[in-house]
Amino acid sequence: MAPPSVANISKGFRSMRILRNSVMARAAIPLIALTVTAASAQDAAVTDPNLYKVVFENDRVRVLEYRDQPGAKTSMHAHPAFLVYALSSFERRLTLPDGKVLNRTFSPGQILFSEAQTHMGENVGTTETHIIMVELK
Template sequence: MAKDPVETNPDNYRVVFENERVRVLEYMDFPGNVTTEHSHPDSVMITASDFRRRISTQGRSIEVELPSGAVRWLPAQDHVGSNIGETNTHTFFVELKESAPASPPGSRGPLGPSAV
């Protein structure tokens, strides 16, 4: 079940633009901050600050370190994010409202952002 990050983490996420095709979220936090579980549809993430984070879901975790100005594809996913760095996190997510192509049965997509 989808968990809207604006509802689950209102101190961190806010809608900065929305139309019938996309929704743009701004995300900000501080070192040590941990989000509650939430969902993202297929999205493009644009970093406005350097950051180091742990992204976790279903017993899997990865650590992500990105510089300011990075642009990454974020496949649809549910996760918890933890700021494990020494700087605030500031990012933007351009969430797509269009349906994604079907995935093969039983496949689990990647966790966290990717360069593809």
């Protein structure tokens, strides 16, 4: 029996890859739809579009600019893992869904990394909050 040719082996791998990808794609469609629906329901750019502005987005990150004035509050919303870069000095209170309260004070240039989080925010200081937030996908 002659060994299979490189072209036949390559064609076989290509067929297996196409089949695998189509089966995986069909299985993932309901999960993708569920994830998008759940995420958009609590997306900060949707819940508080007057405070969050999407300034860049690709398949790896989303960059938001956030600004508010003293006394301003956000709706309850969620972020995937994220990085915050403070452009101003400010004080915030974050209230988590379980009622736990986190108080944060930032100085310009300060950077904070956080795992995914759902919270409601409030500017409890006397200065504007101004940040750049990079959400990881």
